[in-house]
Amino acid sequence: MSILEARDLRRSFTSTSGMLRRHRKETEAVKGVTFDIERGEVFGLLGPNGAGKTTTIKMLITLLLPTSGSASILGYDVVDDAREVRRRIGYVFGGDRGLYERLSALDNLRYFAELYAVPAREQKARIGELLELVGLSGREGERVEGFSRGMRQRLHIARGLLHDPDLLFLDEPSLGIDPVGARELRQTIASLRTQGKTILLTTHYMFEADELCDRIAVIRQGELVAEGTPAQLKQRVTAGSVLEIDTFGGVQDRLERVLAVPHVRSATVDVRAQAETLVVALDSGSDVTAAVLAALDGIPLGRVVAREPTLEDAYVELVSS
Amino acid sequence: MSARFIAAMRVLFVGGIISFRGLFNWLNPYIYVPTMLVAPIFQVLLFAYIGRSAAVANDAFYLVGNAVQYASIPCLFAMANTIAGERWTQTLGIVLATPANRVALFVGRSLPVIVNGGFVALFTLAVGARVLGVTIPAGAWPGVLCAIAVASASCTGLGLLQAALALRVRSTAVLSNIVFGVLLVFCGANVALDAMPAWMASVGRVLPLTHAIQACREIVAGSAVGDVLGLLGREAAVGGVYAVLGLVALRFVEDQSRRRATLELQ
Ligand SMILES: Nc1ncnc2c1ncn2[C@@H]1O[C@H](COP(=O)(O)OP(=O)(O)OP(=O)(O)O)[C@@H](O)[C@H]1O
Ligand SMILES: [Mg+2]
Numbered sequence: 001m002s003i004l005e006a007r008d009l010r011r012s013f014t015s016t017s018g019m020l021r022r023h024r025k026e027t028e029a030v031k032g033v034t035f036d037i038e039r040g041e042v043f044g045l046l047g048p049n050g051a052g053k054t055t056t057i058k059m060l061i062t063l064l065l066p067t068s069g070s071a072s073i074l075g076y077d078v079v080d081d082a083r084e085v086r087r088r089i090g091y092v093f094g095g096d097r098g099l100y101e102r103l104s105a106l107d108n109l110r111y112f113a114e115l116y117a118v119p120a121r122e123q124k125a126r127i128g129e130l131l132e133l134v135g136l137s138g139r140e141g142e143r144v145e146g147f148s149r150g151m152r153q154r155l156h157i158a159r160g161l162l163h164d165p166d167l168l169f170l171d172e173p174s175l176g177i178d179p180v181g182a183r184e185l186r187q188t189i190a191s192l193r194t195q196g197k198t199i200l201l202t203t204h205y206m207f208e209a210d211e212l213c214d215r216i217a218v219i220r221q222g223e224l225v226a227e228g229t230p231a232q233l234k235q236r237v238t239a240g241s242v243l244e245i246d247t248f249g250g251v252q253d254r255l256e257r258v259l260a261v262p263h264v265r266s267a268t269v270d271v272r273a274q275a276e277t278l279v280v281a282l283d284s285g286s287d288v289t290a291a292v293l294a295a296l297d298g299i300p301l302g303r304v305v306a307r308e309p310t311l312e313d314a315y316v317e318l319v320s321s
Numbered sequence: 322m323s324a325r326f327i328a329a330m331r332v333l334f335v336g337g338i339i340s341f342r343g344l345f346n347w348l349n350p351y352i353y354v355p356t357m358l359v360a361p362i363f364q365v366l367l368f369a370y371i372g373r374s375a376a377v378a379n380d381a382f383y384l385v386g387n388a389v390q391y392a393s394i395p396c397l398f399a400m401a402n403t404i405a406g407e408r409w410t411q412t413l414g415i416v417l418a419t420p421a422n423r424v425a426l427f428v429g430r431s432l433p434v435i436v437n438g439g440f441v442a443l444f445t446l447a448v449g450a451r452v453l454g455v456t457i458p459a460g461a462w463p464g465v466l467c468a469i470a471v472a473s474a475s476c477t478g479l480g481l482l483q484a485a486l487a488l489r490v491r492s493t494a495v496l497s498n499i500v501f502g503v504l505l506v507f508c509g510a511n512v513a514l515d516a517m518p519a520w521m522a523s524v525g526r527v528l529p530l531t532h533a534i535q536a537c538r539e540i541v542a543g544s545a546v547g548d549v550l551g552l553l554g555r556e557a558a559v560g561g562v563y564a565v566l567g568l569v570a571l572r573f574v575e576d577q578s579r580r581r582a583t584l585e586l587q
Contacts, residue, residue: 086420100343117328
């Protein structure tokens with residue numbers, strides 16, 4: 001049995017605006033999402049802002065009722081057996097809110113240990129282990145208001161794990177964390193995976209998803225548009241190679257010409273520090289580098305690299321097609 | 322005892338105390354002393370002197386009425402904040418995603434509020450008696466304590482109902498201020514129920530504090546606790562009804578938020 005089964009989940013929101021003449025607007029945030037998560041798997045849910053990731057998660061963690069469709073976790077229905085579901089899942093979202101600022105880290109954890117009914121005699125050891133896991137040992141007596149974002153995020157993860165949940169939901173855990181903190185966070189998630197925890201992760205960082213996820217689903221405007229291992233996604237979408245050319249001005253005007261070159265599937269411009277990088281996806285087996293460069297004739301070029309497609313290439317193609 | 326029962330009891334007591342501290346540490350001495358310990362003395366003095374100049378009732382009448390009525394400041398404001406304050410800390414979603422028993426969760430938060438409310442009333446009564454020169458016989462204090470405890474608990478019941486409303490309307494202070502004013506006028510703190518128009522007296526009888534104030538006055542005047550058990554029982558019943566309404570309302574708000582996303586939970 002899969003640990004999580006979501007079947008045709010849908011959720012719409014009605015929002016009203018205007019004081020006197022009320023306008024009602026109906027948004028379909030999630031439009032029929034079906035997927036399974038297997039035990040021990042890290043499952044990535046990727047998609048652009050507003051795609052419906054958080055809404056999907058809220059339905060799974062029992063904070064929102066689905067408009068239609070169903071989902072179960074370890075056989076418990078997220079609507080009918082909400083309390084049983086809550087006992088078995090942990091939930092962590094990104095950002096620095098959601099903690100009791102005036103309490104110490106330890107008291108924050110103790111409070112949630114009570115709410116998750118962690119037996120009194122196990123609490124101390126459990127909290128100690130988790131503080132160790134997330135690297136906050138020695139800081140637990142301090143008030144959370146003095147914590148950095150990274151520390152808060154790690155405290156959140158410890159909170160999500162207090163009751164040793166079977167399934168952990170991490171909604172953009174790396175939001176606003178510096179590169180070193182993000183790397184440590186990835187290590188923490190990787191070590192949870194080695195311990196056999198099942199995790200549903202959302203992130204906007206593709207390398208993070210590539211590194212951590214066993215399987216990924218891409219959601220766009222409330223619908224799943226692809227699902228598979230990171231390797232499968234890379235293959236399925238861009239069955240070819242990618243050419244990256246750093247340019248210094250004027251590349252936007254040449255896009256038409258580049259796209260006209262045979263075997264060029266797509267071309268996008270990525271603005272980086274000093275250069276604008278032209279990213280060109282090519283059909284597999286084709287070598288049209290010379291033709292592409294010819295199309296750019298006359299504008300200053302920097303580094304030219306041919307590489308294998310990354311998950312980000314696959315993602316960009318999936319959500320923009 | 323089942324594990325589930327023990328867990329609920331721990332949420333009630335241990336959880337209640339931790340979360341009260343979490344949402345109320347701002348009550349540092351610089352805020353606490355003026356609002357909770359000094360302001361009520363002003364209120365007592367104001368009404369006692371109005372009473373003296375109008376020669377309607379003695380000092381003890383106003384002292385007891387206002388000291389007990391002032392418990393509604395901590396009971397209403399603190400109760401609403403310990404629940405509705407979760408919207409500002411954005412912890413509500415995380416709390417509601419836990420399997421914790423909701424009755425224990427919310428009622429637990431009321432326990433420290435009740436203790437604090439009782440302390441404020443008792444302090445005001447003791448200091449006010451000194452200032453006005455009202456003698457409260459030593460033997461009356463246990464009964465006074467008892468009446469104040471019931472008053473504080475029953476007013477916190479109303480606070481619980483108000484907390485549910487505050488969650489929806491996103492403001493706790495507006496509502497608490499209004500309810501405080503209603504209590505000040507209707508619960509007989511300064512005008513005896515007999516002296517009010519009938520409709521006002523009937524409103525007073527379904528509000529918390531009214532019966533406890535009356536009981537407390539009788540105790541201070543020499544009655545035994547046994548003689549005012551009826552009043553205290555009615556006080557407790559009124560508070561109990563509000564508390565149950567509050568729990569039902571909180572349940573309703575939680576249901577609505579799952580259905581219609583009304584609490585923008587994280
Ligand atoms: N409470 C709400 N009321 C009205 N509309 C909502 C509500 N919550 C979400 N939506 C809408 O539902 C859609 C999906 O939002 P959701 O938060 O699930 O996106 P997301 O994939 O998590 O995006 P992000 O990457 O920005 O976090 C958006 O159009 C959003 O405006
Ligand atoms: Mg989101």
